Amino acid sequence: MLQFVLRRLLLMVPTLIAISVLTFIIIQLPPGDFLSAQMAEMQAQGESLQGEKIEYLRKLYGLDRPLWQQYLYWASGLLRGDLGWSFEYDRPVSEVIGDRIFLTFVISFATVLFTWMIAFPIGIYSATHKYSWTDHGLTFLGFLGLATPNFLLALVLLYFANVWFGISIGGLVDPEYLDQPMSWGKFVSVLQHLWVPVLVIGTSGTAGMIRRLRANLMDELKKPYVVTAKAKGLPPGRALVKYPLRMALNPFVADLGNLLPEFISGSALVSVVLSLPTTGPVLVRALQTQDMYLAGSFLMLEAFLVVIGVLVSDLLLAALDPRIRFGAGQTR
Numbered sequence: 001m002l003q004f005v006l007r008r009l010l011l012m013v014p015t016l017i018a019i020s021v022l023t024f025i026i027i028q029l030p031p032g033d034f035l036s037a038q039m040a041e042m043q044a045q046g047e048s049l050q051g052e053k054i055e056y057l058r059k060l061y062g063l064d065r066p067l068w069q070q071y072l073y074w075a076s077g078l079l080r081g082d083l084g085w086s087f088e089y090d091r092p093v094s095e096v097i098g099d100r101i102f103l104t105f106v107i108s109f110a111t112v113l114f115t116w117m118i119a120f121p122i123g124i125y126s127a128t129h130k131y132s133w134t135d136h137g138l139t140f141l142g143f144l145g146l147a148t149p150n151f152l153l154a155l156v157l158l159y160f161a162n163v164w165f166g167i168s169i170g171g172l173v174d175p176e177y178l179d180q181p182m183s184w185g186k187f188v189s190v191l192q193h194l195w196v197p198v199l200v201i202g203t204s205g206t207a208g209m210i211r212r213l214r215a216n217l218m219d220e221l222k223k224p225y226v227v228t229a230k231a232k233g234l235p236p237g238r239a240l241v242k243y244p245l246r247m248a249l250n251p252f253v254a255d256l257g258n259l260l261p262e263f264i265s266g267s268a269l270v271s272v273v274l275s276l277p278t279t280g281p282v283l284v285r286a287l288q289t290q291d292m293y294l295a296g297s298f299l300m301l302e303a304f305l306v307v308i309g310v311l312v313s314d315l316l317l318a319a320l321d322p323r324i325r326f327g328a329g330q331t332r
Contacts, residue, residue: 005315012307019303020078020296024071027292033063034087034290074293078300084293088286093297097279103172104278106190107197108262114202115209123213128240130218138210145207154200154273169196170275197274201267213248220244246320253316260309261302 035058058064062073077084083093126135161169172193177186220226221244229239268280279298286295 005311008311008314012311015307016300016303020075020300021071023296023299023303024067024074024292027287027290027295028067030290034292035063036290070292074296078297083297086286086291086294088289088291088294093294096294097282097298100277100279100282103190103276104280107172107194107201107276107278110194110198111202111205112259114198115205118202119206119209119213123210124217124240124245126210126214127217127221130214139214142207142210145203146211148203150200150204150267151269151273153203154270157196157200158274169193172197172274172276172278197267197270197276200270200274209252212251216248216251217244220247249320250317253320254313256309256313256316258306258309260305 055064062070065073074084083097085091086093086096089096122138126138129135158170173186173189174193177183177189180186221240223244226239226244229243230236234242268284270276271278271280272284283295283298285291286298
C-alpha cells in the first residue's frame with residue numbers, strides 16, 4: 001500500500017507538468033491575446049487605442065515575450081504559490097477568486113450533502129421494492145430530473161418566484177453584502193439564499209444517483225453470497241448493509257476524482273442564470289477574454305483536485321471493497 005501511494009505521488013509531478021503545458025497551449029490557441037480581445041471590444045464600442053499605448057500595455061503585461069518565457073513565468077509562480085496577475089480585473093488572481101472559491105465550495109458541498117441524503121434512501125428503497133408502484137413513481141421522477149436541464153429549472157424558478165410572489169431568488173447574498181468581505185452577517189445571508197442553487201444543481205445529480213444506486217444494488221442482491229447470508233438467518237437489514245450496499249457504493253467512491261473539481265468550477269451555466277458570485281462565471285469570462293493567468297490558474301487547480309481525488313478514491317475503494325487489492329496478480 002505504501003509503495004502504491006508513493007508511486008502515485010511521484011506520477012503526479014509529470015502529470016501536472018504535462019497538464020500545465022497543455023493548458024497554456026490551449027489558452028493560447030485562439031488568435032491574438034488578452035490585449036487584442038480588449039481592443040476588439042473597445043472598437044466595437046467606438047473607442048480606440050493609440051499604437052504607443054498598445055505597445056506599452058503589451059510590454060506591461062508581458063505579452064511581448066516569447067510563449068515559452070510566458071509559460072515559465074506562470075509555472076514558476078505556481079510553484080511559489082503565486083497564481084499570477086489577472087489582466088481583466090487588474091488584480092492578483094488570488095484576490096479575484098478569494099471569496100468566490102469559498103462561496104463555490106459552500107454551494108458544492110451543500111449540493112453533495114443534499115444529493116446523497118435524498119438519493120441514498122430512495123435508491124435503496126427502490127432496489128429493495130423493485131417494480132412496486134412506489135418504485136415506478138420514483139423512477140418516473142428520476143427520469144424527469146435527468147431530462148430537465150439545470151439552467152431551465154433555474155429559469156422556471158426565477159419566473160414563478162417573480163410572478164407568484166413578486167420576489168427575486170437570484171443571487172447568493174443580500175444586496176448590502178455585495179462586493180463586501182466575508183463576515184458573519186454575509187455568511188448568514190448566504191445560508192438563507194443557499195436552498196435555491198442547491199435545489200437547482202442537485203436535482204439532476206440526485207436523479208442520476210438514484211438510478212445508479214438502484215441498478216447496482218439490484219445487481220448485488222442477486223449474487224449468491226446474499227442468498228447464503230439470508231439462508232444462514234442473517235437479519236435482512238444487516239444482510240443488506242454489511243455486503244451488497246458496500247459493493248454498490250464502489251462507483252460513487254470512484255467518482256471522487258470528478259467530484260472535487262466541482263468545488264472550484266461549480267455549475268457555471270446555473271451561476272450565470274442565477275447571478276451567483278461563484279467561480280464559474282469568472283472562469284468563463286477569463287476564457288472568453290484570454291486572461292491566461294486567471295484561466296490557467298483555475299484549470300490547474302481543477303487538475304490538481306482531479307489527481308488528488310483519484311488517489312483518494314483508489315484508497316477508499318481498497319478500504320471499502322476487500323476484493324480490491326493493490327498489486328493483485330503480481331508474482332510474489
